[in-house]
Amino acid sequence: MTEQPRTIPSALIRAAEEFGERAAIADGDTRLTFAQLHQRVRDFAGALINRGVKAGDRVVIWSPNTYHWVIALLGAQYAGAAIIPINTRYTGTEALDIIERVDAAALVVVGTFLKADRYQQLLDANPDLSIPTVIQVPIDGDDDRDGVIEFEDFLALATDAARTEADARAAKVQPDDVSDILFTSGTTGRSKGAITAHRQSIAVAKSWGECAEVTTDDNFLIISPFFHTFGYKAGILVCLLNGATIVPVSVFNIDDTLALVNSEKISILPGAPTIYQTILDHPRRSEYDLSSLRIAITGAAPVPVALVERMQAELFDAVLTAYGLTEAVVATMCRTDDDPVTVSTSSGRATADFEVKIGDQGEILLRGPNVMLGYLDDPESTAKAIDADGWLHTGDVGTLDERGYLDITDRLKDMYVSGGFNVYPAEIEGMLARLPGVHESAAIGIPDHRMGEVGRVYIAQLDGAGLTEESVIAFLKEKIAGFKVPREVRFVDHLPRNPSGKVLKTVLREEQS
CATH class of the missing domain: 3.40.50.12780 (ANL, N-terminal domain)
Incomplete structure (x- = not known):
């Protein structure tokens, strides 16, 4: 074995050399060896370079688990960019917030998926949205639209000169360079972008692989979303380091x-x-x-x-x-x-x-x-x-x-886990503060046999507001991701508070019936 890599591009190059003809990805009819994956990644990186993406730029991926995601991830980093994954359950408003905050140089976005058009959701949230390069991943068929490049057409933009430049950039990536920014919801109600270096992403994946004793004989079914650390770093990168096969599950x-x-x-x-x-x-x-x-x-x-x-x-x-x-x-x-x-x-x-x-x-x-x-x-x-x-x-x-x-x-905080996703009540409460008629609200997680926990929100409404459980849930469904929308709404005259005015969520949690 050669020296352990400390950047993701060097890990890919090593994988292509050491595991070359072994299966890297098995995604339906698409089968790629590690050598073939390396070439696809070079194509993606070269196409980014021809589209003006510079080292240090940020590439956003808003797409489900498919081989396209792996190529986009590794291709962006091979070109010296950092990747920013977005939760596929986010609404257009939530995704737009992240895209604008990172000043995305390129966006890889799924076409129609689960009957939803993600790119259209972005345009609905901001009709003047302008991203230099938008690459579409076809899932339920192609969606022709102006200014959007189909994934395979994008790979075809690479030239020999651009691939050579991509190889040079990949070699220049340093262990302390930023590999990714993963957004995690915070108790302040707005998502926060956790910045990680290549050496860190590689180190945690290496350790995970050692604990699970991963080898080239393993076929890894990755159900965890690629936008999550468990799918990306404890999934894709673990396979890359150990020569295991990625078998992605989109739904x-x-x-x-x-x-x-x-x-x-x-x-x-x-x-x-x-x-x-x-x-x-x-x-x-x-x-x-x-x-x-x-x-x-x-x-x-x-x-x-x-x-x-x-x-x-x-x-x-x-x-x-x-x-x-x-x-x-x-x-x-x-x-x-x-x-x-x-x-x-x-x-x-x-x-x-x-x-x-x-x-x-x-x-x-x-x-x-x-x-x-x-x-x-x-x-x-x-x-x-x-x-x-x-x-x-x-x-x-x-x-x-x-x-x-x-x-x-x-x-210690109020976060609860619903279906494997972290839900922060402050986000729900902050959104409800914008709903006319809501005086105050408090969200908690309650046990659920299937999901682990689901949300329940308590609302004190203004006199004559006329809010109903249906109207509250309908409002939230338009504003936040489905996994954050509470299952139940309960109306109260006031919320329990301690002498300093803090809402006593422990009292609310005691009410489980």
């Missing part, structure tokens, strides 16, 4: 998943606990050959010991849990020899050179070389998140046992 369906495990001989299957429970309980499970399954990686919700035991007995050689956040990616992780009780009751021990300690109020603190560089254009929030001694304040509450294994027991 999750349990029957399709079982069919893919069967046909693609999937060995690594990450996901929420509900996915595994659904597989175990599937009435036609025996019709599929699932013997290739080796490793399950889960998190974001508690995993019952009985489920871990069944998973290991009936599906997997090992089940791992992990803990991370956008600002640190993966900070703790179980190991393949951990027992079911450890896997169920902890999120593993430190990985990727992280230090973990418990601070005031039981808050989990992280420190190490792979903590984000900071938040984009937000030194105040950066200073609040990372203290003078370099400790990242996660906002999560937990305990460490004598072995250094972390157990997450609560959330």
